[in-house]
Amino acid sequence: MKKKQRALGRPRKEQGAMATEEIILHTATGLFLEKGFQHVSMDDVAKKCNVTKATVYYYYKTKTDLFMDSMIKLMVRIRERSSAILSTDEPLKTQLFQFASAHLKATVDIDINTFMKEAKITLSQEQMEEMKKAEDALYNELESALTRSMERGEIRKCNPRLATLVFVNLLTVKNSMDESYQNSFDSVEDLAKELVDFYWNGLAGGN
Known part of the structure; x- marks a missing residue:
């Protein structure tokens, strides 16, 4: 049976979706407060959270x-x-x-x-x-x-x-x-x- 492909960027179930979203939000808040909106990229947030950029975009479109x-x-x-x-x-x-x-x-x-x-x-x-x-x-x-x-x-x-x-x-x-x-x-x-x-x-x- 063909395994159903998960949506691009969607975190694996074992990660705990809510926990991942909270980590992203908490990390992004710290970066925004430290550097300002213009100097923070989605890639910066992903690297700081140790997740893929696709994962960040899964929760936040922009x-x-x-x-x-x-x-x-x-x-x-x-x-x-x-x-x-x-x-x-x-x-x-x-x-x-x-x-x-x-x-x-x-x-x-x-x-x-x-x-x-x-x-x-x-x-x-x-x-x-x-x-x-x-x-x-x-x-x-x-x-x-x-x-x-x-x-x-x-x-x-x-x-x-x-x-x-x-x-x-x-x-x-x-x-x-x-x-x-x-x-x-x-x-x-x-x-x-x-x-x-x-x-x-x-x-x-x-x-």
Whole structure:
């Protein structure tokens, strides 16, 4: 009986399809964050994963598709971590510090502003909308936490959406720091504390 030929690029069953896809996605995310979209090829991803290029193309038809999935999954991981932090009974300032620390650690090697500009050039309108949904989900978690704190009287009432955007953008200030100034902070936590203190003085009136 003639053996049925498997589809080109399809990984062998014993490899574990889900495991292979996860390895490709995890590896590609690291490469994109390290080198940027333009400087990463599908061949680079395949070599790093120790699989054939056909295997990478089996899961992702284009590098753009792989990039989009990588970034969305990254945002989802950050959101899930942030959601866990913001759903605790800790005081808001403690939550903001933990949020800032987690966010800075997740983006320590990324110039977010440059990275997103590159994404806008690379991705289609539909793909950008998918990324925006993932980004908005993160903002919504923080906005809800700020709103709850306002309702409890922990902080003064203001526009919670604006307060959310200001805080998230404040965390990108490290992209404007030169290396020597970044190194003046002993750790990510030290930078997070200074940023949160600066933000808190305006949000809570210095209390």
